[in-house]
Amino acid sequence: MKKPDTINGQELKEMVATATSWLEKSASDIDALNVFPVPDGDTGTNMLLTMRSSVDEAYQTDGSNASLVAQSIAKGALMGARGNSGVILSQIWRGLAQGLANKETFNGIDFADALQQASTMAYRGISNPVEGTILTVVKEASAASKAQAASEDNDILSVMEAAVNAANESVANTPTLLPVLREAGVVDAGGQGLYTILEGALRYLRGEAEQMQFRKPQIIASNIPQMGRLPHIPAVDEVPFGYCTEFLLKGEELNPDTVRTRLKKKGQSLIVVGDENTLRVHIHTEKPGAIINYATSLGTMHQVNIRNMDEQHQDFLEMQKERSLSVDIATLAVVSGDGLSDVFTSLGATYIVPGGQTMNPSTKDLLQGVRAVASDKVIILPNNKNVVPTAEQVQALTEKRIEVVPTVSAPQGIAALLTFDYEADFETNAQLMKEATSTVKTIEITQAVRSTQLNGLSIKKKQTIGLLDGELLAAGNNAIDVLNKILAKIDLERSEIITIYHGADTKPAQAEQVSAHIKEQHPQLQVEVIRGGQPYYNYIVSIE
Amino acid sequence: MTVKIVIVPLTVIFGHESFLDRVTITTDEFYYRLTHDSVWPTTTQPAPSVFADIYDKQAEETEEILAITLSSKMSGTYESALNAKSLITKKCRIEVIDSLTVGMGLGLIVIAAAKQAQSGVKLDELSKWVQRAMSRSHFIVCLDTLKYLAKGGRIGKAKELLGSLLSVKQLLSVKDGELAPLTRFRSQAASIDYLYNFAAGFTNIEEMAVEHTTLPDEADKLTERLGAIYPKENIYRSTVSPVLGTHAGPGALAITVLEAEKK
Numbered sequence: 175m176k177k178p179d180t181i182n183g184q185e186l187k188e189m190v191a192t193a194t195s196w197l198e199k200s201a202s203d204i205d206a207l208n209v210f211p212v213p214d215g216d217t218g219t220n221m222l223l224t225m226r227s228s229v230d231e232a233y234q235t236d237g238s239n240a241s242l243v244a245q246s247i248a249k250g251a252l253m254g255a256r257g258n259s260g261v262i263l264s265q266i267w268r269g270l271a272q273g274l275a276n277k278e279t280f281n282g283i284d285f286a287d288a289l290q291q292a293s294t295m296a297y298r299g300i301s302n303p304v305e306g307t308i309l310t311v312v313k314e315a316s317a318a319s320k321a322q323a324a325s326e327d328n329d330i331l332s333v334m335e336a337a338v339n340a341a342n343e344s345v346a347n348t349p350t351l352l353p354v355l356r357e358a359g360v361v362d363a364g365g366q367g368l369y370t371i372l373e374g375a376l377r378y379l380r381g382e383a384e385q386m387q388f389r390k391p392q393i394i395a396s397n398i399p400q401m402g403r404l405p406h407i408p409a410v411d412e413v414p415f416g417y418c419t420e421f422l423l424k425g426e427e428l429n430p431d432t433v434r435t436r437l438k439k440k441g442q443s444l445i446v447v448g449d450e451n452t453l454r455v456h457i458h459t460e461k462p463g464a465i466i467n468y469a470t471s472l473g474t475m476h477q478v479n480i481r482n483m484d485e486q487h488q489d490f491l492e493m494q495k496e497r498s499l500s501v502d503i504a505t506l507a508v509v510s511g512d513g514l515s516d517v518f519t520s521l522g523a524t525y526i527v528p529g530g531q532t533m534n535p536s537t538k539d540l541l542q543g544v545r546a547v548a549s550d551k552v553i554i555l556p557n558n559k560n561v562v563p564t565a566e567q568v569q570a571l572t573e574k575r576i577e578v579v580p581t582v583s584a585p586q587g588i589a590a591l592l593t594f595d596y597e598a599d600f601e602t603n604a605q606l607m608k609e610a611t612s613t614v615k616t617i618e619i620t621q622a623v624r625s626t627q628l629n630g631l632s633i634k635k636k637q638t639i640g641l642l643d644g645e646l647l648a649a650g651n652n653a654i655d656v657l658n659k660i661l662a663k664i665d666l667e668r669s670e671i672i673t674i675y676h677g678a679d680t681k682p683a684q685a686e687q688v689s690a691h692i693k694e695q696h697p698q699l700q701v702e703v704i705r706g707g708q709p710y711y712n713y714i715v716s717i718e
Numbered sequence: 719m720t721v722k723i724v725i726v727p728l729t730v731i732f733g734h735e736s737f738l739d740r741v742t743i744t745t746d747e748f749y750y751r752l753t754h755d756s757v758w759p760t761t762t763q764p765a766p767s768v769f770a771d772i773y774d775k776q777a778e779e780t781e782e783i784l785a786i787t788l789s790s791k792m793s794g795t796y797e798s799a800l801n802a803k804s805l806i807t808k809k810c811r812i813e814v815i816d817s818l819t820v821g822m823g824l825g826l827i828v829i830a831a832a833k834q835a836q837s838g839v840k841l842d843e844l845s846k847w848v849q850r851a852m853s854r855s856h857f858i859v860c861l862d863t864l865k866y867l868a869k870g871g872r873i874g875k876a877k878e879l880l881g882s883l884l885s886v887k888q889l890l891s892v893k894d895g896e897l898a899p900l901t902r903f904r905s906q907a908a909s910i911d912y913l914y915n916f917a918a919g920f921t922n923i924e925e926m927a928v929e930h931t932t933l934p935d936e937a938d939k940l941t942e943r944l945g946a947i948y949p950k951e952n953i954y955r956s957t958v959s960p961v962l963g964t965h966a967g968p969g970a971l972a973i974t975v976l977e978a979e980k981k
Binding site for chain 2: 516517520521522588589592593594595596597613668670671673700702704718
């Protein structure tokens with residue numbers, strides 16, 4: 175195929191139609207990525223519906239004027255926009271259409287300019303732009319295409335290639351920018367959608383439309399290595415998402431800025447885009463009534479769509495469950511502290527239920543976790559004495575098979591998790607894990623909440639105290655002092671590794687001091703310092 | 719009859735320097751560089767022409783060659799050895815077998831196959847014998863880190879173990895030609911116990927091998943200890959070759975048991 179110099183309106187229509195069918199092939203995969211702003215799992219579908227509306231509108235436009243076709247695409251996108259990313263996509267088309275205004279045909283340089291306008295327009299519609307989303311992807315794709323357009327190879331194909339490559343990298347990088355993606359181990363769904371559309375367009379330009387029938391778009395892998403055996407599904411307990419409310423508002427002299435300001439405090443993920451005659455509004459709100467009252471005072475409402483996002487979220491969790499790797503045996507751990515949660519996840523814990531000392535999770539919390547995992551055999555690591563009885567209730571409430579390994583500390587839980595034998599069956603693993611808990615000793619260091627006499631120790635309020643495997647053994651002036659007293663009571667002959675997990679309120683430098691001290695006293699031991707981030711305990715120390 | 723084992727070295731590459739495994743670089747030199755050099759080594763399989771040259775050279779002395787390669791899931795060596803068959807100029811029967819294992823897992827098979835050939839077993843029968851022996855060769859390794867495997871893209875099914883925030887010893891076996899996770903330990907003593915118990919679990923051991931990357935003392939101690947279940951002077955005790963060491967990394971210890979054929 176000849177290298178295309180310019181694109182006319184007819185080609186633009188075909189390109190957008192090709193890109194839309196390309197997107198269609200991976201829409202459901204993109205749905206499964208969706209965790210931001212709300213994990214409701216509809217991004218791919220919403221973007222697809224938006225694009226379809228664009229294509230319909232484009233094919234109703236006669237002639238081959240690129241500018242007119244682009245405008246009809248933008249109009250179709252605005253009319254048909256669904257969901258957050260759909261609305262942002264419609265802004266992108268609007269910017270592109272503005273950039274291509276008055277152009278019968280366009281070349282690589284025109285396209286790069288238009289993409290830049292699209293990027294600007296995408297940011298403009300949103301009251302609170304977040305990086306690591308489709309916005310970052312359009313921005314970086316536009317920057318790359320501008321750079322390409324300024325070089326010698328500034329034909330449309332090269333410019334589009336530059337945009338697609340940059341979009342690919344940008345999507346892979348989204349988890350670095352947006353923590354919720356990192357936790358879920360996915361790339362941004364909207365960004366992936368935009369990449370797929372651009373890639374579809376590129377393939378059209380390359381003349382690959384026919385081969386595309388037999389291929390499928392790739393979901394870009396995150397550039398952060400996936401931790402654990404499963405995408406970590408954050409435990410969400412009844413955080414109300416409210417209603418996803420969207421509609422088209424028609425009237426006269428509508429002002430997007432005024433509407434945006436007025437609605438800003440009424441919910442999240444607000445997007446208001448359009449012109450003085452047509453506005454598209456998208457908002458996540460707990461009170462859709464108030465939004466509708468306001469909107470009807472400005473004009474007439476069309477395509478009103480209000481969805482309960484809590485229901486959507488449940489559907490999404492189901493979908494995640496189906497898509498997550500089928501693990502034969504799942505492990506559910508109760509952990510407090512973000513650092514310790516990361517440690518458990520990194521060692522393959524399938525699901526984390528936040529909780530521990532002074533914040534014991536309910537049976538329901540555990541049950542929710544058990545339901546969320548894909549496996550029907552679940553090992554529960556309670557990691558706290560008070561959570562063990564709760565965990566033992568779970569079996570009565572579920573069809574799944576449950577084994578509780580009665581770990582009473584995070585180090586015990588970690589030792590159990592490590593013992594997981596990939597070759598062994600459910601019962602054997604539970605047995606191995608139970609045995610493993612005795613291979614580790616746990617020291618916990620905290621402050622006394624009141625003055626007391628215990629185990630022959632006279633303890634003052636707020637004094638540093640230390641427990642060995644749950645038993646109060648020492649009190650002292652500081653952590654090092656207390657740790658020394660306890661270590662003196664342990665036979666370290668057979669020990670190899672001491673791991674110090676320091677708490678949320680303990681500085682890393684202090685933990686390093688403790689570590690240096692132990693190394694000095696016991697040079698034969700390997701000492702590791704890890705941020706546990708746990709509340710209440712300054713240090714949790716494991717000895718193995 | 720005379721049976722010869724010819725080793726076709728793979729290549730290990732540091733930046734612009736490439737070395738033939740244990741021909742132009744010794745294991746000592748290699749492990750020194752692996753642990754001191756900032757350049758990360760890579761490895762590459764021999765080209766088919768390398769095999770073809772060796773086939774041709776050996777064909778001057780023999781009419782039958784059995785080439786046994788490391789797992790095709792970990793290296794393209796098998797493909798090279800196979801493709802080279804069509805490049806030879808001399809007349810010689812050549813069989814190529816993908817051992818689906820690695821290290822002394824492969825080593826013990828090759829040694830045992832040579833013994834069979836020595837006793838007069840011809841190519842067709844020998845090739846069948848090797849196929850059967852493959853299921854009797856059990857290789858497990860304890861790695862200090864998965865970093866090297868991951869970097870070299872040889873992580874196989876063990877990839878789910880990646881990303882541990884704690885330092886852990888990873889026990890891996892070879893399953894269907896790929897590395898697969900067994901379990902993990904924090905302490906080295908516990909992981910060595912596991913290696914020992916693994917070997918002690920076999921009742922009819924024909925051959926045994928202990929190999930390491932940078933742990934000669936631990937390898938010696940383990941060999942000594944294995945004396946309780948198998949004559950220790952018969953245990954092959956070796957250092958892992960540079961090409962495999964590139965992927966295993968420092969601190970690796972492996973054990974292979976070749977079970978005796980059931981009569």
